[in-house]
Amino acid sequence: MASTRAKRIWLTVTLATAVAFAADNKKEFRYAAAPGSTITVVNEFGPVTVRPSNGRQVVITATTHSDKAEADVNQTGTRIEARTHMLAKASENDSRVDYDIQVPANVMLNIDADGGPIHVERLRSDMTLQGDAAEVTVQDCSNARVHVHTLTGPVTLSNISNSYVDVTSPNGNVQLTSVSGPRVTVNTTKSNIRYTGDFAGGGQYLLNNHSGDIDVLLPTTASVDITARSVTGVVEQDFPLQQKQHLAYQLTPGRSFAGTSNSGASSVQLRSFSGKIRVKKQ
Numbered sequence: 001m002a003s004t005r006a007k008r009i010w011l012t013v014t015l016a017t018a019v020a021f022a023a024d025n026k027k028e029f030r031y032a033a034a035p036g037s038t039i040t041v042v043n044e045f046g047p048v049t050v051r052p053s054n055g056r057q058v059v060i061t062a063t064t065h066s067d068k069a070e071a072d073v074n075q076t077g078t079r080i081e082a083r084t085h086m087l088a089k090a091s092e093n094d095s096r097v098d099y100d101i102q103v104p105a106n107v108m109l110n111i112d113a114d115g116g117p118i119h120v121e122r123l124r125s126d127m128t129l130q131g132d133a134a135e136v137t138v139q140d141c142s143n144a145r146v147h148v149h150t151l152t153g154p155v156t157l158s159n160i161s162n163s164y165v166d167v168t169s170p171n172g173n174v175q176l177t178s179v180s181g182p183r184v185t186v187n188t189t190k191s192n193i194r195y196t197g198d199f200a201g202g203g204q205y206l207l208n209n210h211s212g213d214i215d216v217l218l219p220t221t222a223s224v225d226i227t228a229r230s231v232t233g234v235v236e237q238d239f240p241l242q243q244k245q246h247l248a249y250q251l252t253p254g255r256s257f258a259g260t261s262n263s264g265a266s267s268v269q270l271r272s273f274s275g276k277i278r279v280k281k282q
Helices: 002-023
Strands: 025-032 038-042 048-052 057-064 069-076 079-086 097-103 108-112 118-121 126-131 136-142 145-150 155-161 164-168 174-179 183-187 193-196 204-209 214-218 224-230 235-238 256-261 266-272 277-281
Touching: 025 069, 038 097, 048 108, 057 069, 057 079, 069 097, 079 097, 108 118, 118 126, 126 136, 136 145, 145 155, 155 164, 164 174, 174 183, 193 204, 204 214, 214 266, 224 235, 224 277, 235 256, 266 277
Parallel strands: 038 079, 038 108, 048 097, 048 118, 108 126, 118 136, 126 145, 136 155, 145 164, 155 174, 164 183, 174 193, 183 204, 193 214, 204 266, 214 277, 224 266, 235 277
Antiparallel strands: 025 057, 057 097, 069 079, 224 256
């Protein structure tokens, strides 16, 4: 009797597992994309991973985890869109769709994934990545335009070169490592900003927040013209700078400083209202 009951339990568990696996449905879509094409992905729950493709082909792999959600993928002219479509009211897990996307260089990439995470690597494209709580990671990109917008999601950028970068994240921490380009701008409200690198390329770098901390770690080889101001917060400097002779405003000890290192090729502005700003040797 006990043996029969054990077999029934085993059979029930096996069938439940089989149904769960059957619900994981993976589909692949392939499209040709000329330079300047637009790829848009809208996904409320689930990760979106983007990496380079071979040739001019876009490859979108979508994995659903229940029969209550589907990936609606299509191409119209130079626009390729992938949108998660809900077939019934469902939990967050049942609503989840995982996207793995391969794209060629020189396209317009738009990712809107509220829950995320969003991960992009090795692209040479114009990309806009947004999601309220999404964790956004971008790495190993060059000659790109990187626009990131989150509300609470943390943002991590690393090894980005010769690129225009714009990050806005009111309540998500922002970390940049070896990020350089003609213009790099970061705006937060309460969250912290951390930059590690040399501000290379002779560009303009603006790191702004209201009450979070701004930490900058620089090598002594960095060529920067740097100013730092916190209206009511504290400014700390542990980096050798040559004093500037002509300033547009008067410095306040402990709340602002300005100076140059080496030839001062890149302009760096660090601004906060009440947060602490620290500039240290790497």
